[in-house]
Amino acid sequence: MSERGDSMLEQLRSSWDSNADLWIRAVRTASIPSREAGTDQAILQAIQDERPGSIIDVGCGEGCLVRKLKGSLGAEVVGVDGSAQLIRAARQADPAGQYFVRSYDRLSELSIGACKQFNVAICNFSLLDDQLAAHIAAIRQLLSGDGKIIIQTLHPCSATAGSPYRDGWRYESFSAVGEAGWQPMPWYFRTLGSWMTDIQSTGMRVIRTVEPVSNDAARLLSIIFVCQSE
Numbered sequence: 001m002s003e004r005g006d007s008m009l010e011q012l013r014s015s016w017d018s019n020a021d022l023w024i025r026a027v028r029t030a031s032i033p034s035r036e037a038g039t040d041q042a043i044l045q046a047i048q049d050e051r052p053g054s055i056i057d058v059g060c061g062e063g064c065l066v067r068k069l070k071g072s073l074g075a076e077v078v079g080v081d082g083s084a085q086l087i088r089a090a091r092q093a094d095p096a097g098q099y100f101v102r103s104y105d106r107l108s109e110l111s112i113g114a115c116k117q118f119n120v121a122i123c124n125f126s127l128l129d130d131q132l133a134a135h136i137a138a139i140r141q142l143l144s145g146d147g148k149i150i151i152q153t154l155h156p157c158s159a160t161a162g163s164p165y166r167d168g169w170r171y172e173s174f175s176a177v178g179e180a181g182w183q184p185m186p187w188y189f190r191t192l193g194s195w196m197t198d199i200q201s202t203g204m205r206v207i208r209t210v211e212p213v214s215n216d217a218a219r220l221l222s223i224i225f226v227c228q229s230e
């Protein structure tokens, strides 16, 4: 990896330590407009459509989706995240839950209960760096043979914000959330074609896409890829 790539990954990791308290408050006070506008509902629906018995939430943050899924599906749900502070908050909110601190490059070291294979892995706005293919390949190892990875991310066609439509690092300022004090987070923009190419390079393919829009359909909120092994 290039020196710049290394530096971006380090900044990305440290932004989640610095922003942990603000993030927890934003999620738990429903202060992220796109989530309220439809991305929360869309990911829940996409997961429920698969009727999974076991789920791993990769990049679970403070655990909001894990808690919702346990409540609504009665499925076994495990959460994994690289931020120790966010996992601590997840455990406090759900003391009986299964939450693990792991970076994605150490997912293979997870030993969860009977070390089962999951029906579904979720990545809800949590694939943020330039190592997409490596992360998907690692997540795939945690799945049953017909298991699926469900990825929600910013829609490439609406996330350019005046920047060129090509792969590259960008910065998120969290200005939409409203509170001051956020450390800007580097994230890696990729075109729709690059998402498809990277996913396919791991031996998985996109079997379904969902494109949530705002109520008046004027705005693309995100894109959801449902992926399965070829």
Ligand SMILES: C[S@@+](CC[C@H](N)C(=O)[O-])C[C@H]1O[C@@H](n2cnc3c(N)ncnc32)[C@H](O)[C@@H]1O
Binding pocket: 016, 027, 058, 059, 060, 061, 062, 063, 064, 065, 080, 081, 082, 083, 086, 102, 103, 104, 105, 123, 124, 125, 126, 127, 128, 129
């Ligand atoms: C935008 S938050 C989303 C959290 C959660 N999925 C949600 O929807 O509320 C992104 C999360 O991904 C985690 N993350 C990003 N890259 C990671 C990596 N390489 N290893 C572990 N966690 C990572 C961050 O720590 C952060 O909690």
